[in-house]
Amino acid sequence: MFKDIAFGQYYPSGSVVHRMDPRAKLLLTILFVVAIFFVNTYFGFMLTAAVLLLIILIAKLPMLSVLKSVRAVLFIVLFAAVINLFMIKDGEILWSWKALQITDQGVHTTIKMALRLVLLISGASLLTLTTTPVEVADGTESLIKPLKYLKVPVHDIAMIMSIALRFIPTLFEETNKIISAQKARGASFDTGGLVARAKALLPVLIPLFVNSFRRADELAFAMDARCYNATENRTKMKVMKIGVADIVGSLFIAAYFVAVLLDRYYFNGAMDSLIFGGLV
């Protein structure tokens, strides 16, 4: 039932990308996502895909792991594409039937939008494929640290994040166990209407909540017993350090950003005409 929620699950390969500072990876991912929104030519998309491919190769990830993440959002992409295709009325009409029509502009916008979404998801999944949840939490904590001066409980937020991440596999396992136990008593989760299905989930959700409260209770005791909040001057074992790979990575993504901006504002589509000729 929950098998498909494997979106961008950490894939250990020990590559240089895996070893990069999580803060650098977080910031570069954000930069990459922003860059994709500036891309509006086919050349730009090709460039983006090339950049992603290169990172996948360096990170020693199987193509399949990235495609899986894309598959998770495929439905949304297709849905948005269909809407786009019929909504855009500008440009030359290629096909029409009653109120529906498809224009060449519509086709282009649709393809570009789909490409943008697919590349965006692939890029974001590269972060989670190469960075453990804990590193993401630690990196985030470090990046939002300045908010401490605005009295934001940065450390507690980070603790909540990392505990939530720590318990995701435990809760999945538990959910599956409860589902099996109720199925064994004849429960079914995939028949009937929406209301019936929602009701059928109660025998799973109630024990899951009850058990989670029990877990939370026990965890609180365990944290207290290990002196949580003993001192303001908490220390950390893991320190994050910017290394050569982080600098090279940053330069690489920065270069990509510049290329995207040049393509859009300086060449202004010239690369597309050059490569695809009259097609676009």
Next chain:
Amino acid sequence: MPQIELINVSYSYRTGEGQSVRALRNVSFSVEKGEFVALAGMNGSGKSTLAKLLNGLFVPSAGDVVIDGMNTRDEERTFDIRRKAGMVFQNPDNQMVATIIEDDVAFGPENLGVPREEMIERVDRALDAVGMQEYRTRSASKLSGGQKQRVAIAGVLAMEPEIIIFDESTSMLDPEGRAEIMDVAKKLNEKGITVIAITHNMDEAAMADRIIVLRKGRKVLDGTPKEVFASPEVEACGLALPPATELARMLSERGFRFDGTVTDEEELVEGICSQSN
């Protein structure tokens, strides 16, 4: 001065319906540094409540708990007490804070503000002591129950405690896991750490120097395993005798004679051999 001292300790709590339950009544005993004490009793005997009173997770309703001269009522000493008396809980999954093993072991020292270099050494030593060094950078979710509990012990050791309380830490494990944990507990005790093991498993209790048996919140027995297993009270407390003791009793009914109470298999075998040849 004893390391742990309980003086007329009582503890009551309120249930969801507002009823007051007296979990412990007038319990007194003391434990010397380096002892291995088993706290036994059936579910609901108050043994887990007692465990939580030893490191200030609970404060007695009446009476005092004193650890190395520090009263658990004294809020300023709470963290000193918890550092000194570490605790390993029952459920391996519910006491792990971090995903990666070494991060979890570092949690205690981090909370105490231990400097980084020293912390790394402590984590190293703690993982060595429980034999989990090679797993340090792995995720805890793929470990067996026994391995998870060993990580939990390492997390306590990294705080450099003088006392370790095992709060039914073996009850959710398979026999291999149990043996692993009891083995570690014994080794730590040999190094001078005081061990308090809360259990309802008499095989484990038999490994202790001393067994304290609780029944309905009261202390009913306190003595060496031999003394305790010889008492007719044991079974009234809902506890089973260790298999070796049970067998010796069956053999006594069949004409064998043993000197004193048999507590382990070696003694039993010795006893049988001495009267069969």
Next chain:
Amino acid sequence: MLAVELKKLSYTYSVKTPFEKRALDNVDLAIEKGEFVGLIGATGSGKSTLIQHLNGLVKVQEGEAMVAGMNASDKKTLKKLRFTVGMVFQYPEYQLFEETVARDVAFGPKNMKLEKEEVDRRVRRAMEVVGLPYEEFAERSPFELSGGEKRRAAIAGVIAMEPEILVLDEPVAGLDPVGRREILALVRKLHEEVSPTVIMVSHYMDDIAEMADRIVALKDGRVVADGSPAEVFGAREKLAAAGLSLPTAARIADKLAARGIVLPRTIVTPVALADALAELKAKRAEKESEDREGEEEKDV
């Protein structure tokens, strides 16, 4: 009649990922109706995967699983299969969810779409059998029961379906000695009164030796031993190779053998050991007195 028939059953988890694991490997197993089978094996030996095939919770990948005359991969009979095989998972109390014990126990029978009277009858019977008298416990919240009572309530929820085959995974895990004894006695009672065929998974060799007619041992997804407790535990070398331990009585017998007191290897329970030792002692006493008489005769 066969209750369970597994033919060349194999199963692999996480196929084509770095976590791929073969959980079952060519398992052939036939269990007669009325048998009490103890399933043993180290953690990760495939016991859970095997039992979850029996009611179709795990889909058959390779081979065939026939249970009570139904094919476990047949979707049409899946529901019926689940009502035929009662499955008591580890720590079953964590699946309780209803407001009252009676309603929780009724969950299975209601899913069977039985008449209201029949549901009531089964709930009452199940609660009585597990030792939670209906009048006293029916309206109580399952979350307010004691640990042992919760487990019995959860077991009642399974046997209210009156399954022909009852599968129990570590039914005494985490219980204190009193709770253990009660649950083991209950399992025996269920075998006699409710479900003729019982399969019990346990790490406790002493319990298995006492309770089961037949033991099946798994290692790395393969059946490595199958027979009566005396046969399985008697084959010491095979057992050690499978990484399994002996019941206490057999272990003590081995220690005695090392000291010159040789007893049959088929001894697996404390009573059998005590009886054998008493018999041996009596024989020796007899022989000694005979010898003494003989010597006396010589003297004359």
